[in-house]
Amino acid sequence: MPAGKRDKVMVACVTFETVMIVNPLLKERPDRIHLIHFVRDPDDPSLRVYQEFYDEVCRMIRSSASGTEIIEHKAKVYDYQEMLRTVLNILLSEKDGGSEVWVNVSSGTPEYSAASTTAAMMVPGTVPFTVGTKAYTTSEKDIRKLYYRNGRPLGLTAETFDLKPMGTYKMDIPDEDLVRCLRGIQEMSKKSVPPRILCINQLKELELWSFAPDGSKGKTDEKQKEKMYFGRHYLKPWVEKGWVEKNGKTYKITDLGKTVTSTFYTQ
Numbered sequence: 185m186p187a188g189k190r191d192k193v194m195v196a197c198v199t200f201e202t203v204m205i206v207n208p209l210l211k212e213r214p215d216r217i218h219l220i221h222f223v224r225d226p227d228d229p230s231l232r233v234y235q236e237f238y239d240e241v242c243r244m245i246r247s248s249a250s251g252t253e254i255i256e257h258k259a260k261v262y263d264y265q266e267m268l269r270t271v272l273n274i275l276l277s278e279k280d281g282g283s284e285v286w287v288n289v290s291s292g293t294p295e296y297s298a299a300s301t302t303a304a305m306m307v308p309g310t311v312p313f314t315v316g317t318k319a320y321t322t323s324e325k326d327i328r329k330l331y332y333r334n335g336r337p338l339g340l341t342a343e344t345f346d347l348k349p350m351g352t353y354k355m356d357i358p359d360e361d362l363v364r365c366l367r368g369i370q371e372m373s374k375k376s377v378p379p380r381i382l383c384i385n386q387l388k389e390l391e392l393w394s395f396a397p398d399g400s401k402g403k404t405d406e407k408q409k410e411k412m413y414f415g416r417h418y419l420k421p422w423v424e425k426g427w428v429e430k431n432g433k434t435y436k437i438t439d440l441g442k443t444v445t446s447t448f449y450t451q
Contacts, residue, residue, distance in 0.1 A: 191215040191283040195274055195300065197261055197292025198238045200331050201339035204315050205291050206244045208347040209252065212286060216253035217245065218274050220296065222261045233327070233337075240337040261292055267299035269447045272357075275307040277451075288347075290315040305355040312349070319343040358425070360449050365392050365418055366427060367445040370437065377419070377428060377435035380411045 192214040198221040304312035387393040422428035427441030
């Protein structure tokens with residue numbers, strides 16, 4: 185690879201399409217493509233069609249773009265949160281490697297499309313694109329006739345327009361320290377935030393606590409300074425973001441807070 189050359193990467197989801205995934209790849213010729221797919225029960229003959237479509241996409245890529253590496257991701261394509269987590273982890277990993285990343289938001293399920301669009305907006309430099317269907321394969325109801333040609337999976341799309349990059353706007357990813365520390369607290373309690381001193385000790389044990397009192401003498405001892413810091417730098421922003429809600433003297437972790445900690449910085 186020439187010095188300074190950035191890898192080009194694509195991300196796509198495979199359900200009942202092949203051409204919609206492969207045509208953009210043949211135009212852009214990425215170094216690798218991340219393919220997300222899911223088969224609930226590989227041993228169930230009625231569900232084998234999902235694997236067959238994935239296998240056919242891989243066959244088409246290897247046949248026409250043998251230089252493109254295929255990276256497989258098995259994840260529930262109908263679960264928005266899992267799709268957001270999966271795509272975001274791919275994008276962040278590739279971003280750390282300096283890659284140029286293109287995301288096909290037209291392939292796969294609606295949950296994948298929505299999640300991949302959101303994830304692309306969260307990672308600056310990512311290029312989400314759509315693929316319009318120019319022609320369909322057939323209109324017959326039988327799924328084998330509808331999605332297959334010459335005994336091979338093809339999908340509804342037989343021909344596409346060129347890929348069309350989408351405009352994006354900046355969407356900040358939640359602060360990593362706030363997310364990781366709240367997840368650390370959840371290891372102690374899933375519902376509420378324990379007393380501050382217990383939280384601080386937990387974060388220290390997890391090596392997530394970075395505050396060090398200045399050691400100056402005064403009316404406030406070090407333990408109190410730490411508790412004040414925890415309140416200012418963690419409890420307050422958690423409440424402001426809606427991840428935690430205050431109920432009297434108790435701080436309850438909200439559903440949004442649980443969603444954030446299970447979605448972001450999970451690797």
